[in-house]
Amino acid sequence: MAEQDSRTPTGPGGHSRRKFLRGSGLAAASAVLTSQAAVAIEEAQAEAAAAEPKLLSGEAPLTLKVNGEEKSCTVEPRSTLLDTLRDRLDVTGPKRVCDRASCGACTVILDGDPVYSCTTLAVSCKGKTIETVEGFDIGEGGVPHAFHQHDGLMCGYCTPGFVTACKAYLDKNPGKTPTLEDVKRGLDGNICRCGTYMGVFEAALAAAKTMKGA
């Protein structure tokens, strides 16, 4: 692994978003001297407080919203979302397999869209909603249950990614009855080296049916 980075953050031109927001807060206060002014100042101050330093460098605190829960850790900017989830936040559903945006085992749902967490920087996910397989309903009618019922796995390593991609696909196409072709297209960002694709597709079709009926 590469060495730790010890550079101190420096912003070009001496600008900072925090200073700018503080300035705009003052401008707002002098322009609107009503009860709304207090709200404006409060908002500007809250934004300024939330604003990050302009440049991140080295380890820095980060809070991510994972499965509805705020989780905090410290990471470097170079940490991927996958490594941060697994190694810092103990969310180990997403798997590290190819680590090159090719296999889909690391799939998470970011603001509603399935993405490869191995190829997403954790720092870029601040404020976004992250869903992993840990958060899914495992009862009857859910996607994990359908995988179980239709034998959608063999060694199981690709399964969390497939379940996540499947959940995202069905959530994005509510009330539809997908064909086998649709499901193949919807899940073609994931690979199963054991080759249990037929079970996976059957599980996806069954889950779609149950969700439509629900």
Added chain:
Amino acid sequence: MKAFEYSSPTTPEDALKDLAGPGTVEALSGGTDLIGRMKDYVASPDRVVYLKDVKALAGIAEKSGGLEIGAGTRLVDLSADPIVRKRLPALHQATVEVGTPQIRNMATVGGNLLQRPRCWYFRNGHGLLGTKDGKSLVREGDNRYHAIFLTEGDALFINPSSLAVPLIALNAQATVVGPGGERTIPVEKLYQVPKSSDDRELTLAPGELLTKVTIPAGEVKNGFFEARQKQSHDWPLVAAAVGLKMNGDTVGDGRVVLYGVAPIPWRSEAAEKAIRGKALTRETAEAAAAAAVEGAKPLSMNGYKVALVKTTVKRALLDAAGDRYWEEA
């Protein structure tokens, strides 16, 4: 990957300031190219500027009959756009074929256009020309996915952007901003053939930012066809896009652009000449296909691409004509 400092500007102005350095700087958008290159130490920037928080860079808008596509527009949003689907089927088709659902959710138009070559010698640290001890690893090694045009030169990789091909066929213009202001260039001028290992294949200067591509107004019949080894995940082996300004029933001015055959998106002048003034028939398409392979000089393992050029050019032209004969029966 090497540690870097990270900025996430929210305006194009701040992005330009951050892109100015100091040190080596890479712009990050979807990350589907850059993060892999950083993991493999092919790129080790001092600073990474994350552009997806610059909301002004994303979005598709109709302007005086033309279509402006922000460089930060995600491929999933481009593929869902009703105007693109209806009027620019070549661009729509190329977009829905890119990568996987996850990739299209992450990747952006700008990132697709400016991704670095996928040549495995480049990705393994042997530079754009893929040389070792003065010898071309490409020429002597496995070159099955490399170029078949311009192969008398040293740059044997292929341009990796499958969106550049329909965009050039549609005469799209790229808007680039930099420290010196704004400039607009044809999308094909984003690329160049590197002469030495110090050259880049992209013409963007350090600190410059691609902000949008604009497809000009005017009716252009367009079509696209790609040949691929795998149905998903992979890049096409060869693809062709055509953009045709019609004079009644005959082609007035037509563009034929190929993916997968040269270090730049390859405009086939011979094929363009072969269709000028002709009706869009199967005979015209076959003549253009034959013309498109003139001058091809495959390497030791990629002669198959010559046949694929013929097929993709013919089918892209007939796709534009609405004659998708290969889907019959």
